Amino acid sequence: MLRPSIDSPAAYAPRSVGAWGWMPDSLSRIASDRSDGAFRRLFQEFGPQIRHYMMRHGADAATAEELAQETLLAVWRKAAQYCAAKGTPATWMFSIARNLRIDRLRRETCWQELSDEVAEGTPSEDTPPDDAASERQRQARVQAVLAALPEDQRAVVTAAFVDGLSHHDISARLSLPLGTVKSRLRLAYQKVRAALEDLK
Amino acid sequence: MSTPIRHHPDSATLMSFAAGALAEPLAAACSVHASMCAECRAELRDMELVGAALLGSAPAPGGKVAAPATPPEPVLSGRASNDRGGMADALPAPIATRYGLTLDRIPWQRLAPGVWQHRLTLSPGAQGELYFIKLAPGCRLPLHGHTGVELTVVLTGAFADAFGEYRRGDMQDIDNSIEHQPLGDRDEGCICLVAAEGPYLLRG
8 A cells, every 4th residue: 555755744834724614514505405516515525635634644646536436426425314403514524424434444343422523413412403503603713722732732732633644653753751642632732622612 | 400510630631622532431431420510510511611622723735625516414303412410320321321320230240359340442543441340338449559540439338438529420530640549338338330541550
């Protein structure tokens, strides 16, 4: 298998205007009119990013392409079920891609539930659904937090979320003590949590 | 009514679970805890926003991904919701469905007086171990240390050690700097799911 060169974590600094900004609207459109144009646009906009994510996990180009297609087909086929209660469309897409990666590339049992499975069915004590506008806000807030994250924290967060590295592997790759890896992850999450506090 | 959950995973553990970066057994324990803990489910949704933001901002070389000519038909109804572990004796859905087990049908293996274990099979190549442990009322595990992270989720009853008391749904998230001697609840004992990066080390 071809292993792509590893981009520097700095390359993952979120762009100031979120690439996902259009998504809640677009996905609701997919859910209602289900136009061929919306379908093609889904593949154009997000296909390359998901394929790249898979390649960072060691997939060869053909496998990565297949997994990107499979992710987007799942997004498309389930778009009718989508509602804001099930997480933002972006988190939904991320969780589908993540679960496929664990299943196909790591060949392990995937224990993460998809957000549509979590929110479905019997009412739970979970927080009631936010509307799409506030989901967009939440996504924007998180992007702002990530953009403002000190480089040392962003490197650790990127190693976990983009490269799927364990605490041990991050510690080895970045030559950091294990405790530092954990405390940087905690610090980054505290900032995310603080930024979302008033949107709960 | 379920009792409130007082002990949760470290947020660094939960972040890595959301990232899909935990070893399989540790992910299993987080999944079981989350199935019983609304607070952690909400935190996981926030953490997945981080993954979404990073995935969306990745530079993506290499041209288009081909879309099938015809969009497939939508799926209109999803799979039924999982049991949330609301019943006091039920094995939480994530583990019950994957292993086809119920609490009263776990094939226990006796380790010591008042201590039973059942090891769960992991995917080939997965790191670490995953097992149920059962302590009879008032029974104590011998003092032991750990060779990595150990996550314990209480499924029935309770146990206590120097760090506190752990009841149904609670997770103890400890690493190899910790030694402990868990004591099963005097009336109920306990059944726990334990996920470990490596074997435990008996002392003395």
